[in-house]
Amino acid sequence: MCKEQWLFDSVLWLLPVITLITGIITLFYFLGTKNYNYWTKHGVFSNTPRWPFLGNLRISDLPKSNRDLIKGIYDSFEGRGCGGFYFLTKPVLVVRDPDLIVSILVSDFTHFSSRGFHSNEQHDPLSKNLIHLDGPPWKQVRPKMTAAFGINKLRTMISDMDNFAAKTLEQMSKHSNINAEDLSDKFMIDVVSSCLFGINSEAIENPESAFYEVAKQIFDGYHFLVHVFVGYMFPAVHTLARMTVARSQVTHFFKKVTNENLHLRKSEGFSQRKDFFQTLVSMKETQEICKEDNGGSKVCDEDFIAANLFMFFSAGFDSSGKIGAFIIYELAANKEMQTTLRDEVLRVLEKYDDKMSFEALQEMTYLEKIVAEANRKYPILMVIFRKCEKAYRLPDGGLIEPGINVMIPSSAIHYDPKFYPDPEKFDPERFSEENKSQRHQGSYLPFGIGPRICPAWQFAILELKVFVARIVSKYELDLHPSTATPMRLHPRNFLLSPESDIIVNLTKV
Numbered sequence: 001m002c003k004e005q006w007l008f009d010s011v012l013w014l015l016p017v018i019t020l021i022t023g024i025i026t027l028f029y030f031l032g033t034k035n036y037n038y039w040t041k042h043g044v045f046s047n048t049p050r051w052p053f054l055g056n057l058r059i060s061d062l063p064k065s066n067r068d069l070i071k072g073i074y075d076s077f078e079g080r081g082c083g084g085f086y087f088l089t090k091p092v093l094v095v096r097d098p099d100l101i102v103s104i105l106v107s108d109f110t111h112f113s114s115r116g117f118h119s120n121e122q123h124d125p126l127s128k129n130l131i132h133l134d135g136p137p138w139k140q141v142r143p144k145m146t147a148a149f150g151i152n153k154l155r156t157m158i159s160d161m162d163n164f165a166a167k168t169l170e171q172m173s174k175h176s177n178i179n180a181e182d183l184s185d186k187f188m189i190d191v192v193s194s195c196l197f198g199i200n201s202e203a204i205e206n207p208e209s210a211f212y213e214v215a216k217q218i219f220d221g222y223h224f225l226v227h228v229f230v231g232y233m234f235p236a237v238h239t240l241a242r243m244t245v246a247r248s249q250v251t252h253f254f255k256k257v258t259n260e261n262l263h264l265r266k267s268e269g270f271s272q273r274k275d276f277f278q279t280l281v282s283m284k285e286t287q288e289i290c291k292e293d294n295g296g297s298k299v300c301d302e303d304f305i306a307a308n309l310f311m312f313f314s315a316g317f318d319s320s321g322k323i324g325a326f327i328i329y330e331l332a333a334n335k336e337m338q339t340t341l342r343d344e345v346l347r348v349l350e351k352y353d354d355k356m357s358f359e360a361l362q363e364m365t366y367l368e369k370i371v372a373e374a375n376r377k378y379p380i381l382m383v384i385f386r387k388c389e390k391a392y393r394l395p396d397g398g399l400i401e402p403g404i405n406v407m408i409p410s411s412a413i414h415y416d417p418k419f420y421p422d423p424e425k426f427d428p429e430r431f432s433e434e435n436k437s438q439r440h441q442g443s444y445l446p447f448g449i450g451p452r453i454c455p456a457w458q459f460a461i462l463e464l465k466v467f468v469a470r471i472v473s474k475y476e477l478d479l480h481p482s483t484a485t486p487m488r489l490h491p492r493n494f495l496l497s498p499e500s501d502i503i504v505n506l507t508k509v
């Protein structure tokens with residue numbers, strides 16, 4: 001074959017291959033960037049993404065912790081009230097301005113009443129819980145559930161909380177040091193199980209407590225994080241992969257506990273108790289609507305009770321448990337603060353004959369400030385999630401369409417020196433009456449604000465106060481040399497968590 005012929009044949013062969021490769025690259029580029037003008041089209045500022053499919057994320061972001069990733073996104077809109085972010089190819093509105101935060105979470109709530117967590121109800125019995133409900137069913141069940149946390153009900157729970165604090169102290173007396181997260185989790189598990197569900201979970205006393213075992217499985221690994229992330233960002237993928245809120249053994253456990261508790265209550269006569277479990281039972285009996293979809297409306301059933309027992313148990317023990325551990329850490333790291341708190345607690349308890357009561361807790365104002373600052377420095381949820389339900393005009397004219405996800409990066413706001421100078425410092429005086437009165441409502445968001453605020457926020461504050469007050473009244477706390485200082489945070493956990501154990505030495509006072 002002559003040279004010309006060979007060249008001609010090669011070009012003939014190569015031409016379709018080159019065309020195919022060019023076509024694939026063009027298609028890949030087109031699909032990976034076709035959404036990138038979404039924010040510009042809707043009049044919202046955004047930073048131009050560099051790579052197809054990655055959106056505004058960068059490869060260098062991947063090793064970052066969740067908290068640092070959120071801070072990076074927040075910082076990328078410095079000087080603006082909000083900005084359009086491309087999370088991979090998905091447009092998400094990120095809000096910075098406290099005025100706009102208050103509008104979205106409070107005054108214009110009707111546009112943003114949904115959280116946007118996806119669930120696969122047909123094959124996930126635990127999905128019908130308050131955190132995952134949106135739209136009319138959420139509006140219908142939320143006030144009934146919140147009523148179980150009214151201030152008069154909370155007052156009656158304090159003696160129960162204090163009994164568990166006494167059991168905690170008894171366990172502590174057997175050891176010279178403690179694992180703060182373990183201790184705090186066990187206290188919160190027993191308090192939530194008893195006060196809300198009338199169940200004795202025996203987490204503090206019984207090393208083989210089934211509730212403690214299942215609690216560890218709920219947030220162990222990344223099951224919940226992946227479920228929330230994929231469901232929020234890519235609901236279709238979530239449905240296709242039949243993702244569930246919890247692993248199957250956890251689902252089985254809460255269904256079984258619900259069934260047993262229902263039988264027990266039936267045998268006792270339902271009207272005996274007035275706790276949260278009873279609220280759920282009443283909602284089942286009055287056939288409250290808890291879901292509306294294409295298949296019509298669904299009423300509260302036994303799965304609805306199991307789903308909310310699961311979610312209130314999980315949300316209840318883990319968030320408060322972590323804050324309890326962070327407070328112990330801060331007290332052990334700061335002896336002066338610890339002594340001031342102990343003096344206050346002992347003085348007030350003496351006045352009330354060592355009886356823990358709502359009034360006594362109210363007089364512990366330094367404790368109040370410490371709990372508030374712990375919730376500032378350790379914003380457990382890191383982000384408040386919303387989904388736009390009704391088209392919304394931003395103050396500068398930008399349009400937010402229904403279906404668009406909204407993220408309020410509370411952890412980054414809590415570390416913005418504009419709101420909290422020297423943000424790494426644990427400083428209870430940020431919550432003096434004077435400082436509190438000057439703070440913008442939209443810059444302190446540990447529990448959210450507005451109609452979708454954490455329904456149990458006062459319950460959480462009370463249990464934390466009882467736990468911390470009793471411990472400092474009996475023990476001097478010092479950090480064990482094995483505890484990392486400064487504290488390192490877990491890079492990937494769904495909730496803000498310490499990376500390693502917080503071990504604290506105990507000395508009786």
Ligand code: HEM
Pocket residue numbers: 115130131132142192196311312313315316317319320323375380381384385445446447448449452453454455456457459460
């Ligand atoms: C220090 C402890 C706690 C913190 C920091 C915390 C924080 C939060 C936050 C930030 C939200 C989202 C609010 C929003 O989207 O606007 C939330 C919602 C929720 N929390 Fe808490 N929480 C705590 C304790 C508890 C406890 C003890 C329970 C139950 C016993 C609980 C149950 C819930 C539930 C069910 C929701 C969903 C409410 C809804 O969607 O209507 N939380 N919490």
